[in-house]
Structure formats: structure tokens, C-alpha cells
Amino acid sequence: MKKPLFRLLKNLGVLVGVGLCLWCAGGKLQSWAQSQGGEALLFAAGIGAQAASASPPAATASPAPASSYLLPNDGVVPLGETSQPQPSPTPDPNRDWAPVEEILLEGGTQVADFFVKDSTGSGTDLLAALEEEPSVHLQRDGSVEILIYHTHTSEAYSPTYTGFYYTDMATRTSDPEQSVVAAGEALKKALEAQGFGVVHDTTVNDTLYNGSYDRSWEVLQKNLEQYPTIQVTIDVHRDSMTTESGVKYKPTATIEGRKAAQVMLIAGCDYNGGWGDFPRWEENLRLALRVQQSLQQLYPGLARPLNFSNSKYNMNATPGSLLVEIGTEVNTVSEARYAGQLVGTALAATLLPLS
Numbered sequence: 001m002k003k004p005l006f007r008l009l010k011n012l013g014v015l016v017g018v019g020l021c022l023w024c025a026g027g028k029l030q031s032w033a034q035s036q037g038g039e040a041l042l043f044a045a046g047i048g049a050q051a052a053s054a055s056p057p058a059a060t061a062s063p064a065p066a067s068s069y070l071l072p073n074d075g076v077v078p079l080g081e082t083s084q085p086q087p088s089p090t091p092d093p094n095r096d097w098a099p100v101e102e103i104l105l106e107g108g109t110q111v112a113d114f115f116v117k118d119s120t121g122s123g124t125d126l127l128a129a130l131e132e133e134p135s136v137h138l139q140r141d142g143s144v145e146i147l148i149y150h151t152h153t154s155e156a157y158s159p160t161y162t163g164f165y166y167t168d169m170a171t172r173t174s175d176p177e178q179s180v181v182a183a184g185e186a187l188k189k190a191l192e193a194q195g196f197g198v199v200h201d202t203t204v205n206d207t208l209y210n211g212s213y214d215r216s217w218e219v220l221q222k223n224l225e226q227y228p229t230i231q232v233t234i235d236v237h238r239d240s241m242t243t244e245s246g247v248k249y250k251p252t253a254t255i256e257g258r259k260a261a262q263v264m265l266i267a268g269c270d271y272n273g274g275w276g277d278f279p280r281w282e283e284n285l286r287l288a289l290r291v292q293q294s295l296q297q298l299y300p301g302l303a304r305p306l307n308f309s310n311s312k313y314n315m316n317a318t319p320g321s322l323l324v325e326i327g328t329e330v331n332t333v334s335e336a337r338y339a340g341q342l343v344g345t346a347l348a349a350t351l352l353p354l355s
Contacts, residue, residue: 089162096167098246100330105251105262108305111289114296115305122271124282126289126308134287135280136231136320138355140195144227148184148234149201151216151314152209155180155238157261157333165248171240171329176202178333183261183326183340184236190344194352199227213314220317232287232320232351235313238336239264239325250330253301255342261327261335263343264304265292268311268323275312283319287350291322294346302342322347 091097108115111126118126138145156173157180158165173179181202188200201223205215216235224230238261241249251262267288270278288306295303315321324343327336 091162091164091166097164098167098248100161100163100165100248100250102161102250102252104253104301105249105264105304112293114292114303116289116292116308117305118308120269120271120308120310122269122310124269124271124285124308129282129286130289130293132286134290134320134354135283136287136351136354138196138231138351139229140197140355142197143229144197144199145229146191146196146198146232146234147201147220147223147227147230148188148198148236149203149216149219149223150180150184150205150237151212151235152206152237153179153181153202153204154206156329157182157238157327157336158330159333161250161330161332165330167246169329172206174204180236180238180326180336182333183238183336184234186337186340187234187236187344187347190341191348194345194348196348196351197229199223199230217314217317220314224317231318232322232347233318234347235315235321235323236340237323237325238331239328241328248328248330250328251304252327252331252335253299255299255302255338258338259332259335260299260302260342261331261339262304263295263302263327263339264307264325265295266307266309266311266313266323266325268313268315269308270310270312274310275316278312278316280319281315284315284321287320288322290350291347294350295343298346298349299342302339 106115108117109126112130116126118124154172154174156171156175156178158169159178176182176185184200184202188198191198201219203215203219205219206212220233239251241251243249253260253262265288267285268278268281269285270276270281285308292303292306313323315323326339326343
């Protein structure tokens with residue numbers, strides 16, 4: 001009798017304990033349901049509902065691009081970055097340095113809608129020369145008709161612009177991607193895009209500075225012999241301008257929102273026969289004047305005044321010889337390449353009506 005009674009009391013205690021637990025849980029469930037409102041019913045029905053956050057979820061970072069960007073200034077951004085690594089804005093205190101001044105070079109005498117600096121004393125009527133047609137008439141028939149070369153092949157540009165330069169900076173390079181060769185290649189591509197046959201001779205003629213023009217003359221003659229259809233030759237250089245106080249000038253124009261190295265055409269003269277072997281200098285002048293005008297009309301500010309001087313610079317090789325200076329050593333190579341491209345477009349615009 002005692003054992004059944006004990007078992008009954010034990011079971012009754014268990015039931016009372018369970019009842020108390022359910023009563024407590026029910027009170028908490030009621031409080032939760034009141035606080036959650038309709039969401040409690042959705043939960044009870046098996047439909048999840050996510051409470052709105054008081055603030056929007058944090059934006060997740062965009063995945064890194066799969067390849068490098070190509071910026072308008074032709075600098076390549078490292079993989080996963082959105083800007084180029086910048087050089088230090090302040091010079092190294094352990095190295096000698098001097099300022100770089102970015103300028104826009106102008107001046108000269110106005111001829112039509114452009115400017116010329118005439119130091120020849122020849123009295124040449126430049127407006128009349130402009131109106132005379134150049135002697136070159138390119139066919140664009142697939143033959144090589146334009147030669148680009150470099151008397152001073154190793155003339156270098158700066159990789160970046162900082163507003164200063166180190167006085168021990170290298171101004172020559174054997175790397176064609178950092179020299180006037182890069183500007184010449186951009187010029188070549190712009191001309192080829194307009195259907196002209198172009199050869200770009202990258203022979204290094206300035207291993208020794210003295211004798212550079214003798215060596216580039218040999219390059220000229222070799223190409224004229226190999227490609228007798230050549231009518232236009234272009235010697236691409238870069239300039240250098242440093243004041244007595246050590247400031248270097250960086251001639252720069254902004255063309256279509258992008259910086260370009262300013263360019264300068266040089267036209268030679270032999271009005272008194274002093275050179276003895278430059279009888280067709282006026283034909284070169286006529287072409288140079290027209291290219292200068294095209295540069296001004298297409299890209300105002302890109303060209304410095306045309307330099308008309310008592311010089312020859314191997315321009316006696318053809319009646320379509322040009323010499324162009326693109327920037328200085330403190331212009332960036334990107335600015336020089338862009339300028340080369342623009343010169344090519346302007347030259348093509350000059351030559352197309354003569355084809």
C-alpha cells in the first residue's frame with residue numbers, strides 16, 4: 001500500500017513542476033507576443049520575419065577589378081587600386097634639388113592665326129609662304145612615305161611630375177619607353193591611323209653627343225635609299241630650359257582636359273646661301289607653316305611659336321623635312337606621348353589635302 005501511494009505522490013509532484021514551468025513560460029511568451037505584435041503570429045505560423053534595422057546595413061566593399069585600369073593620362077593603376085601611387089610631394093633632404101615651373105610658352109609675330117619667331121633677318125614674307133602649296137603630295141597607297149627618326153635618340157622625360165627635380169637627375173636613357181622614341185611612336189600611330197605609310201627608325205645616334213647629326217644623316221640616307229617613296233621626314237627631339245637660378249621649365253598645355261607637352265616646330269633657312277647645300281629650304285618652310293597652322297586650329301596652345309632660324313639640322317635631305325621639339329626633360333613621358341599623338345593628327349590634317 002505504501003509503495004503505490006509513494007509512486008502516486010511522486011507523479012503528482014512531477015505534474016505540479018511541469019505546470020509551474022508552463023505557467024512561467026506562458027507569461028514570458030505573452031510578454032514577447034505583445035512586444036512583437038503581428039510578427040509573433042507570423043513566427044507561430046512558421047513564417048520568418050526579419051525586423052527592420054534602425055540603420056541601413058553597411059555597404060559591402062566592391063570586389064577588386066580583374067585587371068588594371070588605363071587612366072586618361074596613360075598611367076597604369078596597380079591591380080586593386082583606384083589611383084596611381086604618388087611620389088613624395090617633398091624632396092629628399094639628403095639630395096640637391098631645384099624647382100620645376102609649369103608654363104605655357106607664347107609670343108612671336110602673328111602670321112594668319114598663329115605665331116612665328118623669325119630670327120633669320122631674311123625678310124621672308126611668311127604669309128606669302130603660307131599661301132604657297134608645299135611640294136609634298138603623298139599617295140597613301142601602302143608605300144612608306146613618312147620617316148620618323150631621332151638625332152638625339154636618348155633624350156629622356158620624367159616618369160612623374162612633383163614640382164621639383166633632383167640636380168643629379170638623368171636626362172638621357174636607353175629605355176625607349178621613357179625617351180623621345182615613345183613620343184615618336186605615338187606620332188607614327190596617329191599618322192598610320194589616317195592611312196599613311198610610316199617607318200620609325202629608332203637607331204641610337206647620340207651614344208656620343210658630338211657627331212649625332214652626322215650619324216642621323218646616315219640614317220636618313222639609308223632610309224631614303226630603302227624607301228624611295230619617302231617625302232616627309234620628321235626628326236623628333238625634346239627641348240631643355242633651365243634658368244640661371246636652376247629652375248627648369250615644363251611647357252605644358254591642356255588639350256581636351258588632359259595635359260600635353262608643348263611642342264615647337266623648327267624651320268631652317270639659307271637665304272644667303274651660307275650653308276651651300278640647302279637650296280630648298282623655302283619648301284620646308286611652307287610645309288612647317290601649314291603644320292603650325294593646323295596645330296593652332298585643332299589644338300590651341302599646344303604649339304609654341306614656330307622657330308624660323310638660320311639653321312639646317314639635316315632638313316636639306318628632302319623638301320618635306322620637319323624638326324619638332326616635344327616638351328623638356330621635366331615633362332612626363334605621358335605628356336610627351338600625348339603630344340606626339342596630337343602632332344600626328346595635325347600633320348595628317350595638313351597632308352591629306354595634298355594627297
